[in-house]
Amino acid sequence: MTIPPTATGVARALSGAAAVLREAMAMSRARLVPALLIISLVVTMTALALLTVGRADAAQLQVAQSLESAGARQVTITDTASEGSLTPTVVGVIGRLSTVERAVGLGPPTDAGNVALGLGAGRATSWNVTGNVSDLATVTAGRAPLPGEAIVSASAMRTLRLARPLGAVVTTNGESSVPVVGQYEAMPPFEDYNGVLIASDDGPATTLVLVATDAADSVAAQNAALAIIAPADISTLSIHSPATIAELHAQIVGGLADYGRTLLISILATGSTLIAVVVLADSLVSRADLGRRRALGASRGTIVALVVARVVIASLIGVSIGVVGALIPLNIATQVPRSSFVIGLAILTMLTAAIAALPPALAAAFQDPIRILRRP
């Protein structure tokens, strides 16, 4: 079988790289002190970066996660003057906006009692819900209510003495008997709406609650919702928005990122300078060794490859020890940075060490072997 020339070339290059790596390993074993110094420096760089910048990354992640919680994405618009602007149509259109995950209209809270026992036997809070009830609650028993029907929470069932989510309730706002068709559990961020939810398709809501698709979209969602509501007088609406919180969180995240970036650059710059000094000193001490190699046929490129490969091997060991050493305390403190951050940092540290080794490696490659070999 004939091996294509390209395959032969690749195989030769790989074999050459493997031979250089083997030689670099043998050189490292023969001169342990510089190898151990580089390993120590890389361990320190990696561990320091993980314990400081890595912790900042973990904190940034926690802030970002809290920013993305449903509560932080909630915008509440209340028709304080009861102008009737939050109609079922308006709620439906807002719910279909691309920046809105879900939207429901809610009427003012009223008391509800078990029809069979009367209001005096126990009262639960009830709300008329405009829009899709499933955007607010998960039905856990029975079925979702149709307009004019109600579902009850577990706590409301106890208050109303309902053994099962069946029967009827009466409200204090004068509505006649409303059939109960199921039990529900409120979804975040509607955990406070525990009681009786009555599906409604007529009459405007007094409060619109929308959940934006993500925190960054909450302001856009709010603006779009206001444009759809189009109130004659904006002062008739009361708006509770997470925009300020989102801005503050963004500032904190940005601040943490700036701090981390500056710190990481400082750590890598200091570490790489020290590595360059160690490699340069080692090259000067090993002048005879490098001169002999040149005289025996090592090209300048081979000398550079050998010097850099030694640093890369030592860095690989140093990064492994540094990562394991730093992740143990970070794990105990439950501030483990993302795995992508750890992998990225490991690669960056090794790359920095290799680049730091380049100038002294070039200096070693351009040393005059004759001066080393000549004897008077």
Added chain:
Amino acid sequence: MTRAATLSIRDLRFGYGNGQPPILEGLSHDFEQGTVTAVTGRSGRGKSTLLYLLGLLLTPESGSVLIDGDPVSGLSDRARSLMRASSIGMVFQDSVLDPTRTLLDSVTEPVLYAHQPRHLRQARAAELLDAFGVDVPPKRKPGQISGGQAQRVAVARALINDPILILADEPTGNLDPDNARRVWDILNRLAREGRTVVVATHSPELIEEADKVLAL
């Protein structure tokens, strides 16, 4: 069969700068295949410099080094290095062995620079050590053998890639007469096998026994 080549220099000029006159100027010579040429002259006349020029470790200011008629001194560092590793065997005044490696590893070192698999030459290295009478375990390190043995290890190292040229710079300078004789005999044997051998030396005995003499 041993590879062979003709080695020539034409109008070679070289100086170490610093305002000093060139150490070699207008030098031309043909080093014949299958012979030992002794390069001789007083200290500072450029014997070692000529060897380093022939070994492509130095680049002449003008003129050229030719192997089989092809100028090689102007090639790139990579090409000259590869040629030095695969076609030129160099022996220095000191054995210049890696003190941290075994004798076997020392002998196979140029194989790495010739981009060949080093482990495939272990048997050849052992053969060479045996042929040159280095009768110590090949796993020993250079610090554990005598100067004469170390120099013979250096000759074995120079031959590991089966070079066409052997360049030796005062190879017997640090050896006692017995060991000097053994190394000289080896170099003569290499020339008889068809290689071109160039030796820089002060030794009158060696100069007298050389096939050709180039006086600087």
